[in-house]
Amino acid sequence: MRDVAVLGVGMTKFGELWDRSFREIGIEAGLQAMVEAKLSSGDLGGLFLGNMASGSLIDQEQIAPLILDYAGLGARHLPAVRVEGGGASGSLALHQGYLAVASGLYDFVVVGGAEKLTDVPDVTGNQITSSAADHEWEVVFGATLPALWALIARRHMHQYGTTREQLARVAVHAHEMGSKNPNAHYRNKITIEQVLGAGEVAEPLGMFDCAPLSDGAAAVVLGPLETARKYTDQPIRIAASQVACDTMAVQHRRDVTTLDSTVVAARRAFEQAHRAPADVRVAEIHDAYTISALVSLEDLGFSEKGHAGPDFEAGRFGAKGDVAVNMSGGLKAQGAPFGAVGVAQVVELVRQLRGQAKDRQVADARLALAQDVGGTGATSVVTLLERAD
């Protein structure tokens, strides 16, 4: 296995992109990444595209060849693969691209993530979101994804004394960072009072505890680290890429308040990179729900189990904290186009490691972590990125 580097990144604005089609945003992100990597289409070995639900959302399958075709590469007969893993589809695609380059089978690949979520009515969008949960054991009994995360939140509050205000702080932080991100779906700051006063979605989670339905696309170009300097002055090495899975249904878990898939994927990732959580300076984590951010911080090893709420309140995860978390605004404010999320996390972290994050820049970032979760944690992908200079 050879070392793999990120050579270029690109992403569209996230939000309600009603005047743009799926193929348009997919191509825009991919071309940005290709141009940044100074890679010509003749160098390209293939495309891995993360997407959760294009069939239900835009009545289109075979989206990987579709994107290649409309990027003008149809006649090149390149391999193009769609990868699906619920909300973790994007980082799963990244994992596949990483394996493809590391194995030596391909030299350069584009990893993209794209989702068009707002072309269907809100209710339909939420139904499709819930298809990332266990349909036969959860959804048919009336559970939606927010309801399942609410169940996890309730248990966490009961077991560890996590408060409603601590949950709210996660959303306030996300919007604070989103206000500094020109690509973010939401750029407005919010207050604790607004979060607490918003309408309920699934008690104790309110509207501001849940990430929005967004459209958007993101892409990265991967290549072998050994030749990376030909393409970029600032190659970013993928120090680890690990996937772990768990039971689909929350009720079948060893512990409702722990994402074992994240625990295991993180452990494997730190082992692969010979690093520890304390080495990570900046991270993008799964804050689709405020509670999912808190349990993720614990399960990644950034907080003791049950302590993420107080740690968040104490500022440990702010821009100047121990680990700067979700400087992009996260899923909550930057937006949550399922398949694009995991790739966009890597786009943000690469910019952080290169020192290109402008108002959101974290000082002295050398090692970064991305964690992407499908459904309530049946799939977790943990990626470690580090500066290769």
Next chain:
Amino acid sequence: MDAGIVSYGAYVPRYRITPIEIGRVWGSDGEGMGQSLNVHRKSVPAPDEDTITISTEALRVALVRGAIDPQQIGAIYVGSESHPYAVKPTATVVAQAVGATPNLTAADFEFACKAGTAAIQTCLGLVGAQMVRYGVAIGTDTSQGAPADALEYSASAGGAAFVIGREHVIASVERTVSYTTDTPDFWRREGQRYPSHSGRFTGEPAYFRHETECAKRLMEASGTTPKDYRHVVFHQPNGKFPQRVGKQLGFNESQMRYGLVTPYIGNTYSAAALLGLANVLDHAGPGERILVVGYGSGAGSDAFDLTTTDEITKYDKSFGRPVQFYLDSGVELTYGVYAKFRGKIHMGGS
């Protein structure tokens, strides 16, 4: 332009229902819904009311107020998306009821919520070209939202009739401009009982884009800015959208004061902007400039630049009710009676 408003009349059914009462039945936060929409009550037509009776009532008021001989009416156009018949005009029944038949042209207009303003434009053309002496434009609806749908909290009923002519004009029309695109934000197919809508898509790319673009184009053509207008009236599907669009364009609350009626009677669809205009005219003195911007889904906006004349001081408004009466009065219904009135209860049989 040589034509303008000669007379007008308004009518809103007397029954009301609150968002709280609707939310009570569906287990929703009706109070919160009412606040977020800025709709406190909506009007409900009685079982024997439809857009024909509402139009007739409003037009009768207009004819008496303006002392207009119905036989001098050359055209009647009724704009609505809830005409009682799919085939058979509302306008002919109204024309017969007020004694305007047979020497006139008549037709029903449909353009979601802006069919009434489109009817006014058509009348301005006919009157301006001296093809008719008076043209009547009516905007009216007895709109319905599907049970428990967001629309049910605001969809209401009402109507306003405007007589367009060249003599004794109480509000002259300086200019009218339209802005039209193919934007599928809200629709109802033939045979469907309730309309469909595309959620948040009805906002920015639909209502806000058309309202602001149309208003800007009108002011550009007229060489005016918001401060040149004493009053402004927007289409008002709820109480929030027009406030926001007014603010975006640079109008203040005092300019919007009389033109905003939806918070008290709900969204009367084709009548919404026209009832706002009627309320402005109820309160206006001579020489007051008014900007009206209607909106219809599908989508388009019609904007009008009006100025009241000295004739408005001589205009006798004593017959019929002022719009304010309908905003203040009303008999509140329970959801059960409302459901009966609106034909939402399945009675069995065929």
